[in-house]
Amino acid sequence: MEAVILSAYLSYDDLKTTATFYYSLRDTNLIQIVDGKVDMSGADYTAWDDSNDGAYNYIAGKLNLTITGDYIEPAPVDNGNE
Numbered sequence: 001m002e003a004v005i006l007s008a009y010l011s012y013d014d015l016k017t018t019a020t021f022y023y024s025l026r027d028t029n030l031i032q033i034v035d036g037k038v039d040m041s042g043a044d045y046t047a048w049d050d051s052n053d054g055a056y057n058y059i060a061g062k063l064n065l066t067i068t069g070d071y072i073e074p075a076p077v078d079n080g081n082e
Contacts, residue, residue, distance in 0.1 A: 003033050006067065008059050011037070017045055023059055038062045 003025035012020040024035040038059050040048060048054050060067050 001027060001033050003065075004028050005030070006056060006060060006065065008056060010055065017041055019045060019048070019055075021055060021059055023063075025063075025065075 005026040006023060007026060008021050008023040010019060011022050012018070018039065018041045021038045021040070022035070023038060025033045027033055040055075040058060044058065048058065056067065059065075
């Protein structure tokens with residue numbers, strides 16, 4: 001299987017020393033291949049510039065992935081209430 005999408009979100013950040021990100025890898029049909037969590041702490045947390053790109057690059061590095069595309073902002077979800 002080949003994942004083409006790395007989806008991630010910040011689930012915890014104590015704003016001092018530690019952050020936890022949940023991620024999923026998806027194929028071209030948006031089918032989830034794998035998911036999990038990545039923790040950031042210590043020097044890695046201190047060096048993080050609090051950007052989305054920085055978080056995605058950190059997660060990719062921990063998962064031994066190479067990002068070949070650009071960061072794409074999440075699209076708003078239309079839940080039919082608007």
